[in-house]
Amino acid sequence: MSDQKHAERRGGLADAVRLGTRAGVYVLLGGFSLLAITTVVGVLGPMLALDLYTPPVAAWWTVFTAVVVQGVPFLLLGACVSAAVGVLVPERVFTRLLPRRQVLAVPVAGAAGAVLPGCECASVPVAGSLMRRGVAPAAALAFLLSAPAINPVVLVATSLAFPGRPMMVVARLVASLGTAVVMGWLWARFGREEWLRLPAKAPAGTGASRVSAFTASVQHDFLHAGGFLVLGSGAAATFNVTVPRSVLDAFTASAWVSVLLLALLAVVLCVCSEADAFVAASLSGFGPVAQLAFMVVGPMVDLKLFALQAGTFGREFAVRFSSATWVAAVAVSVLVGWWVL
Amino acid sequence: MTRYGPAALLLLVGAAVLRISLFSDLSLRYVQAGLRPYLIVSGVLLALLGVVRAVSAARSARGGTTAADGDPRPAEDDGGHAHSHASGPRVAWLLSLPAVALLCFPPPALGSYSAAREEAARAAEYVGAFPALPAGDQVELSLTEFGSRAVYDSAYSLRGRTVRLTGFVTRGDGDTWYVTRLRVACCAADATAVKVEIRRAAAPQGDAWVTVAGTWHPEGELGSEAAWPPVLDATTVRRIAAPSNPYESR
Numbered sequence: 345m346s347d348q349k350h351a352e353r354r355g356g357l358a359d360a361v362r363l364g365t366r367a368g369v370y371v372l373l374g375g376f377s378l379l380a381i382t383t384v385v386g387v388l389g390p391m392l393a394l395d396l397y398t399p400p401v402a403a404w405w406t407v408f409t410a411v412v413v414q415g416v417p418f419l420l421l422g423a424c425v426s427a428a429v430g431v432l433v434p435e436r437v438f439t440r441l442l443p444r445r446q447v448l449a450v451p452v453a454g455a456a457g458a459v460l461p462g463c464e465c466a467s468v469p470v471a472g473s474l475m476r477r478g479v480a481p482a483a484a485l486a487f488l489l490s491a492p493a494i495n496p497v498v499l500v501a502t503s504l505a506f507p508g509r510p511m512m513v514v515a516r517l518v519a520s521l522g523t524a525v526v527m528g529w530l531w532a533r534f535g536r537e538e539w540l541r542l543p544a545k546a547p548a549g550t551g552a553s554r555v556s557a558f559t560a561s562v563q564h565d566f567l568h569a570g571g572f573l574v575l576g577s578g579a580a581a582t583f584n585v586t587v588p589r590s591v592l593d594a595f596t597a598s599a600w601v602s603v604l605l606l607a608l609l610a611v612v613l614c615v616c617s618e619a620d621a622f623v624a625a626s627l628s629g630f631g632p633v634a635q636l637a638f639m640v641v642g643p644m645v646d647l648k649l650f651a652l653q654a655g656t657f658g659r660e661f662a663v664r665f666s667s668a669t670w671v672a673a674v675a676v677s678v679l680v681g682w683w684v685l
Numbered sequence: 686m687t688r689y690g691p692a693a694l695l696l697l698v699g700a701a702v703l704r705i706s707l708f709s710d711l712s713l714r715y716v717q718a719g720l721r722p723y724l725i726v727s728g729v730l731l732a733l734l735g736v737v738r739a740v741s742a743a744r745s746a747r748g749g750t751t752a753a754d755g756d757p758r759p760a761e762d763d764g765g766h767a768h769s770h771a772s773g774p775r776v777a778w779l780l781s782l783p784a785v786a787l788l789c790f791p792p793p794a795l796g797s798y799s800a801a802r803e804e805a806a807r808a809a810e811y812v813g814a815f816p817a818l819p820a821g822d823q824v825e826l827s828l829t830e831f832g833s834r835a836v837y838d839s840a841y842s843l844r845g846r847t848v849r850l851t852g853f854v855t856r857g858d859g860d861t862w863y864v865t866r867l868r869v870a871c872c873a874a875d876a877t878a879v880k881v882e883i884r885r886a887a888a889p890q891g892d893a894w895v896t897v898a899g900t901w902h903p904e905g906e907l908g909s910e911a912a913w914p915p916v917l918d919a920t921t922v923r924r925i926a927a928p929s930n931p932y933e934s935r
Binding site: 403571 | 691695698705712715716730731734737738741775776777779780783786787791794795796798870871872873874875877
């Protein structure tokens with residue numbers, strides 16, 4: 345019995361030794377590999393990161409972050425207004441305020457864009473919410489296009505950017521409103537319902553749950569549009585860093601080319617509509633009509649806005665609507681510029 | 686998206702916005718100073734929304750999906766997401782990219798790399814008499830103001846005055862160097878550079894921040910191409926730490 349116990353103890357001892365050795369080997373091996381990994385990562389990682397973190401990459405990060413940060417307050421404002429429209433304002437208000445006939449409703453909605461202070465990020469969720477509340481898509485789209493371009497904040501910024509040239513402000517107002525109304529009418533005449541994927545239905549709020557419906561709507565709109573804002577900002581930063589603006593000075597000679605070029609530049613630069621007048625003014629090598637086209641196209645068609653629209657109304661809609669709007673905006677600004685400036 | 690995903694995301698974005706606007710002045714690297722109060726308000730609102738969302742998610746988790754008083758969307762968010770706006774909440778995760786970047790390693794302010802590429806375009810001002818400079822031994826001027834007065838002021842208000850200019854160093858051809866500043870109207874995406882050529886002093890290292898005191902060195906006719914960029918004869922060049930607001934506003 346004692347022998348057996350002894351043998352058991354010896355067996356236990358041997359087991360313990362074996363276990364101990366195995367654990368020791370594991371710890372040693374694990375420690376070595378851990379050490380090796382941390383050394384390699386710790387030395388190579390920063391070297392690689394420093395290699396990749398060149399001035400253009402740093403500039404990309406800064407511009408990318410800047411466009412997102414700049415967009416956040418406006419996006420939140422848009423989500424709040426949109427939630428307010430969707431939850432707090434009864435449907436009959438819109439049917440009573442807007443003329444029954446679409447032909448008349450479009451210009452009224454376009455002019456109403458002057459009320460929403462902010463840049464283009466704010467107007468997309470609001471337009472979606474208007475459509476959900478039974479506003480005719482043509483009218484809501486006219487509002488979507490005009491709101492970021494003709495509100496007082498943007499017009500004041502424009503007058504500051506072009507001191508002593510008040511006609512620039514007038515031209516911007518007329519051309520932007522004109523494009524918005526033309527696009528609204530075009531949609532009323534040729535638009536098809538199936539192109540437009542109407543945004544998800546807002547939660548129906550009644551009585552006590554109105555507050556929670558409001559916050560839920562704000563959260564949903566902000567998160568939804570925010571993701572697309574990030575996508576658009578990435579595209580904007582990429583163009584900003586890869587194409588220096590000074591390259592453009594080579595193309596200032598021809599009036600037609602310069603109008604088309606600045607209209608394209610407005611699409612890729614994605615400057616917020618409250619600042620684009622300053623950018624337009626700094627492109628002083630170009631004629632006033634080209635500068636006007638830059639300011640009319642910018643708030644209506646750009647990469648960031650395209651991503652937002654694709655997210656809210658569907659890609660099929662965004663492709664058709666953005667390209668048609670670009671053509672209309674260029675045509676109207678050339679006409680207005682030729683007439684006013 | 687998971688049950689607590691939206692709440693976490695809202696809190697993350699709110700925290701990132703507050704970190705650069707309320708708890709530091711990092712926002713000045715990205716956007717113009719006037720936007721800061723709006724950023725603070727947005728950050729607070731986002732954090733509140735995140736808390737509300739988390740509370741209602743927790744409540745609906747405890748009480749099943751009969752959340753008549755809570756969030757009216759959980760059923761839609763959890764399950765039936767095969768329909769058209771499925772990309773919505775998923776795409777929202779992209780927001781965590783800039784948010785984490787801002788929280789952990791905020792990107793630097795734009796520097797000489799961007800200044801060299803966004804060579805400004807002179808301000809569209811016209812030759813005319815400017816108001817006199819304030820009295821005093823040395824006058825602190827922004828690069829924009831110095832440039833406008835040097836190139837367009839028919840009253841020659843800079844003549845015989847010692848001015849102080851602040852900016853970072855950029856190099857030109859040969860030994861030429863400039864004190865440069867980027868101007869921002871809304872956010873860093875619209876930055877353009879203004880610069881003043883410095884003479885009679887050796888060039889410091891590129892991208893270093895300096896305050897240069899000196900006198901205006903007239904060159905070329907007023908308003909002509911030859912008058913640009915304006916020139917300063919330096920008397921002292923002092924290295925300084927990068928200012929919290931790296932940009933000049935318009």
